Amino acid sequence: MNIISILQQAVVQAVEHLYNHQTEAEKVLVNATPPDFTGDYSVVVFPFVKLAGKAPDQVAAEIGKHVQDHVPQVHAHNVVKGFLNLEIDESYWTNFLDSVVDNQHFGEQPRNGQKVMVEFSSPNTNKPLHLGHIRNILLGWSCSRILDAAGFDVVKVQVINDRGVAICKSMVSWKKFGNGQTPENSGIKGDHLVGDYYVLFENKTKEEYEAWQQTNAAKIIFEEKHKDGQSEQAFFKEYKNKWFNDHSVLGAEVRETLLKWENGDPEVIALWKTMNQWVYSGFDKTYNDLGVSFDKLYYESETYLLGKDIVDEGLQKGVFYRKDDGSVWIDLTDAGHDHKVVLRADGTSVYITQDMGTSRIRYEEFQPSRMVYVVADEQNYHFTVLFETLKRLGEPYADGLYHLNYGLVELPTGRMKTREGTVVDADDLVEEVTRIATEQSSERGEIENFDPAEQQELMRIIGMGALKFFIIKVHPKKKMIFNPEESVDMQGQTGPYVQYSFVRINKLLQRAEIENIDLGLRHGYTGIQPQEKELLLALHQYPAVVREAAEAYDPSLIANFCYALAKAYHRFWHDVKIFQAESQEAKAFRLALSKSVGQVLDHGMNLLGIEMPSRM
RNA sequence: GGCUCCGUAGCUUAAUGGAUAGAGCAUCUGACUACGGAUCAGAAGGUUAGAGGUUCGAGUCCUCUCGGAGUCACCA
Structure with missing residues (x-):
């Protein structure tokens, strides 16, 4: 105990x-x-x-x-x-060290036989992943790892939003302006290519809209519908969606494409498949760079019709009610919420209908005792309503639902905006952090005798270590200000700082190996130093930190722990002689202690999806 | 306006209701002439947005005020 x-x-x-x-x-x-x-x-x-x-x-x-x-x-x-x-008493600490030093699984809880499903990433297929996805992915991934360490069996899933208006825009745009461009013949990464056509579509639409505003038809509509004192500019800004649906040529083409898709038009389906495939191969590369993977993918194209049977059940149970126009609603006013539509008047699904449907099929497929949704906090209300609805329906899994909501990522200049081109692209970011790591490394010249492939791998590990740590160390709930310059800092409270302590330890252990030092001699050591005690106390805390992080779904606890441990180690390393120790016993003790610290740092950072370099 | 979340040093942030609010960046000083300086030590920087309250004890819990964000679609 x-x-x-x-x-x-x-x-x-x-x-x-x-x-x-x-x-x-x-x-x-x-x-x-x-x-x-x-x-x-x-x-x-x-x-x-x-x-x-x-x-x-x-x-x-x-x-x-x-x-x-x-x-x-x-x-x-x-x-x-x-x-x-x-x-x-010292004997407690020396015994404790024995229990850690060769235990690769120190910090983990025994398997508890429960299953948790974690959904994260869940991108649209009309554009590449960006900084916001990265925070989502890192949170989802590290929570999965932490829950696993806490004894759960984790199923990592994502929903691919592969259908709907957005991808149709890219399709229409590519067909009109693409001239047969492909990732292969252009050398452009597939998700970026599709994203480029999405942006092009938006630009062309804007042009069309501006031209339309000059027409007589537009003037008439403005005269008829504008509010008192409303400027033309303000009116047309507000009118854009309506225009897109009622007057736009491009809009009409998108709707036509969407309709054809729903009717299974072979040509549209073929193009849809092709372009989505481009996107998937692009995503694969990005996921690979980020070091993440999934156990199961749900495609919206296969799930978007789900949930209607649940609506029927809800009607029978009296949880839902039907309005005269045929739409179906739930009344959540007694819970301080609103009336919420769960099925359109035309009988088609809305967002929440699908989510009800997918939660059920997931439960049927995996029987998870918990389902975690990693989704930004702009959707808090949606999930509140979803969970409450499922509870009222009496779904057996309703009590195990958790929305891991996190704050949006903002730049020092404010929110990222597609239109203003301030969206930080995930691939660019990965490339940038690797480049900075390489720059910093070449100044030091520590690894210049490595072969290029090995060097590049190390630079990727360090650059990604900086980026990931920078993002994960912030509490999920907090809105985060992402300063690109600070994100690649490698000094102070950073990923590379932690990695560096690991590298130091690695070096010591290599030397100990060469000198064939018997770590067992540590049992004769007495007189634990304050710097050593600090490390022992920190190590001792690790299992509790893992447990807390799992309970709170909060990876930042692990990040902060790793930093504190690395900091204590750097201090120890600086203040206490290891190879020049006063005795063989002290040397063996300090090496065993170092080994334990290295092991735990590696384990902890691994929970965050951060790899450790052997040299840097 | 209703609901939710947030407000801690110039900046980015930490602190299961517990001792003197802890770090990093930036600024200024110092440190091994062999275990790597991506390190270490020190200085300076705080009325924890403000006001009440609960408590032996409040950054943390409650109330109000101010400030910021999100959301309140038959969009996803």
Whole structure:
């Protein structure tokens, strides 16, 4: 059993014995003692002061004595301002080190037999992935890894939004202006090519709209429909969607294409398949660069009709109601929400209908006890409604649904906007961070004797380490300001800082190997140094951090832990002699400690999807 | 306007209701003449947006105010 639980229980017994009061072990607060005080762990005794009817210092002293008398691992205690500081015997720490040093799985929980499904990324197929997707993907991926480490069986899925107006725009645009261009004959990555035609479509539409605004038909509509005092410019800005649906030639072509697609028109389907295929091969490359993969893909083209049977059931159960026009609704006003449409008057699905349908087929296929949706917080309301609806329908999985919402990524100049061309492309970003890493590395010249392929791989690992860490270290809920320059920083609180500590350790262990040093000699070591203790305390914390990160779906906890551990290691490395240690035992102990730190850093960063370089 | 989230050093951020709010960047000083300086040490920088309240104890919980974001479509 780990020392914190032991101490908690000892305090429970002390309180019962001294004050005749029952309390729960989990409620006893045991923290790491702050560096300025003597001790390893501190117990907060304030909660017992009142029932003891004594001064805090006296209560702390009494509990301290009782704990020290009954817990062999505690060999001293002191009291400062009502805080009880306990010193743990060295043998506990040396035993602890034994349990870590060769344990590749340290920090993981036993398998719990439960399944979790994590949905993330879920792009549209009309344009390449961008910075926003990267945050989503990194969150989804690292949560998956963390949940796995916490004992769950994780199924990683994404929904490919491969149908609808957006892809039809790219198709129409390509057909009209593409002249048979392909990724092969143009050398342009498939998702970018399709995205280019999407942008072209938007530009052509804009041109068409501007020209149309000069026509008499437009003037008449403006005269008839504008609000009092509304300028022509403001009116037409608002009117754009309506225009696109009622007057635009390009708009008509898109609708026609969409209709043909729904009717299975062979030519349209063929083009759709071709262009989506281009996009998928592009996505594959990006996913590969990011080091992520999925267990199962859901294509919207195959799921967009789902959910209608659930609507029928909902009507029968009285959860839904039908309006005169035939549309179906749910009334959520008693939960502080609105009435929400779940089926259109023409009988077709809306977004939420599909989501009801897919959640059910997922449950039927995998029986996950939890389903996590990694989706930006602009969709909070949608998920609130979705989950509430599924609950009212009595779906068996409704209680295990979780929306992992995260803040949008903004640039220092504000929100990314397609129209203003400020969207940061994922592939560009990957290339950029690798380039910066290479630049920085060549200044140092550490790896110039490596062969080029190996160098490039290292540069990718370091560059991606910087980028990923920069994004993951921020709490998911927070809107994040992405400063491109800072994202490739490699000093301070960064991925490469953590990687560097690993590289240092790696180097030490290589040398230890060459010198054939017996790490077993560490058992003769006594007199643990503060810098060593700091590392042991940090390592000791790791399993709890993994558990917390899984419970809170919060990878930033792992990132911050890794940074703190790396920082403590750098300090240790600087202050304490390892190969020049005062004894063979000290040397072996420090090497074993270093090895453990390296192992845990590697494990933790791996949970974040960050690889460790052997040299840098 | 309703609902939700956010407000911590110049900037980016951390802190299960617990001790003196902890880091990094930027700024200024210093450090191994062999375990790699992508490191370490130090200085300076804070009324945790503001006001009340609960508590032995509040950045954290409650109320109000101010500021910012998102959302409130038979779009996805």
